[in-house]
Amino acid sequence: MASLLKEIQSIYSSLSLKEKNIADYILSDPDGASHSSIQEMAEKTGVSVSTITRFAKKASCASFVEMKVKLASGSEKSDEEGIEQTLLSSYREMLADVRSLSDNQAFDQVMTLLREAKRLFIYGLGSSGLAAQELNYRLSRMGFVSEAVTDPHLMVIKSTLQQPGDVIIAFSRSGQTVDLLQSVNKGKEKGARLIALTAFGNTPLTELSDAILWTIHPARNNFLLTGLDMSMLYLIDRISLHFLSEPEREAKYLETVEAITSTGISSVKKN
Template identity: 30%
Template sequence: MTDPSDLSLASGTTSAGNLVLALADEEGRLSAQEKKLAEAVLSDMEFATNASITEIAERAGVSPPTVTRFCRRLGCASFSDFKVQLAKCAYVGLRYLKPEAVTTTPDQVAEDIVTKAQNALFEMHRTLDLEQVKAAVDLLSNAQMIYAFGSGGNSSMIVNELQNRLFRLGAQISASNDHAMNLMISAATQPGTVVFGASVSGRNEELIRCFELLRDRGIPTIALTQGGSPLADVSDVVVPVSLPEGKNIFRATSVRYASLAVIDIIANLVAYRDRSKSTKILRGIKEQLLRHRDGGDDSQILGD
């Protein structure tokens, strides 16, 4: 019968996620010496990633052979393999294994959410590239057709909001959150079209592929994304929103507040490019809402 202590703690092929779970020892399978090793590694993963086997052994108060056996028990081929896997999970592993201590009362959570949103808006405003904003407005204002590509929760919301803001100004715009559809549109779109893409990370491979195709076909593109990202590299106009992400994994990203504010800025400037056209269309929309929704109350917002 196999001794349970000889079994690998990481099920299947060793991965960064499995390694972190094994080091956390939530099932209590580590021996006393192994626990000391795991605690030494998790307490300073940067040190463990760069240290020699002797240095790790000394910090944990165990022998180097114990470290070697521990690495194999974790499912790693060797100490070197252990360090490679550890390097892959040094940030994500700890961030999601041991989330930062956060306050959880309603008033504390409300203050945290609002404060982070305010900080994101102030930082976006401070770093906003107004020349790139103007270039984006130039393209959108003169486009015969606008397509807006996004995927994932935040980016989908951003491009849908761009459509929501621009259609009421008379722009011909269609938002799409489907990768296959975006690729087909990119292959079929004609001159006079502008494509707007949103990606919070700037690493959406499908969107990057679309923008590469559009570039090859001479269709101008605008990206709302991180500056210096792969998507930014293949875009004609880049409106960068590069804000630091917090460590609280439970709080939704505050970047989306900044991104929506950028959309509002762009839409407002597009409206000012042709005030008479914008006014006429907005008035027509308002008349319908007053007649069918608001009972003549002009104080209600223009659309729910």
């Protein structure tokens, strides 16, 4: 099942509007889709049977039947599985998917851009703002000059004042958020480089990007009671751990730990 979901995600931006309805349905409820007849899926997605057949072929399946078989493999869950096991299984699937989307060459390119950056501006709006704040917290503690920007007006201001040597890290699952794109465009005009963490290719954001790290389709997170995309968190952890393996960065991080400890400030945030 995971390979089919990845295939659908990879072709998503090239699909027609009606085909995207099918993709959204399958990605948001693969188990339900695996139990639907072609007529039921057509009714639920508001498309014709022929559109579903055409979609199956675009998703590298010979027929609708083959697509159902691929969806069914690994989607069956025991009634006794329980919430905890379901959650663990979902996490494993998501992590397996984001690992399979990983490109080591692209990751190395991202790391090089971060190391060479004079300043880092981490952009994210809405739920992506949570990821931006988390990455900023990590990088700041390792000695990077970084700032999380989660307000669209402040993004425009920061981008207007950027210069060569600066790097923008943009979190956007859709890659089409207008406010973010306007700021990113402005930053690029000023000479900043751009790293995108996004779920879709062939978008305005990816076209502007110097390097891209891929996240999973947003619908895969719908069952979670959190705004933070787990695949984004995986990438944040991966970046953090790679830098912490460098003695200089680790020393900076430990210095901040000691500073916090010596002040007596609790590491637990309180309301």
